Amino acid sequence: MTVPVDHATNRFLMPDSAVPPPVIFRNDSVVGLRLVMPLFIVVFGWITYGLARQEINNPSGPLVDGVCVLINGAIWLFIIVATAKAYIQPRLRVTVSADGVLTREIWLWRPKPERRYAKADASVPHLEESIDDEGASTFKCTLWLPNRVLTIAEGNRTTVEETRTRLLAALAA
Secondary structure, three states, X not given: OOOOEEOXXXXXXXXXXXXXXXXXXXXXXXXXXXXXXXXXXXXXXXHHHHHHHHHHXXXXXXXXXXXXXXXXXXXHHHHHHHHHHHHHOOEEEEEEEOOEEEEEEEOOXXXXXXXXXXXXXXXXXXXXXXXXXXXXXXXXXXXXXXXXXXXXXXXXXXXXXXXXXXXXXXXXX
């Protein structure tokens, strides 16, 4: 590594320390789903095989009324839809630096090209809260860019608030 030297003063030139280092945000939550969903398929396939084998060996068994077949079909439909959703969603990487905002969506089958935005074009609204049927809250931090809205973090309130605070500080720097 060479260090630049100012030949007039014979001093080493130091990098500008006023420029803050880039801040990187990743939303890799989809990776866990991509690993877990094939396991669900294998386990439930084994259960389905066991039920079908039981029906073949005992024709007057519990599957005669068709309720087990309907429940099994509904569970298979849920697993297939959840697996498709896990494989359709991209991983996200957002880098905020002095030059602006750099976004990269990493799809399973192809990476999208990186896109650059000015810091002035980016905004971070308040946290979004969604409540499920059981009353549990999930919070989401989004980054609004021209013609795009990216989810930076999703989860419990403290984690998402910390990410939002880091994002606001990086955009303000």
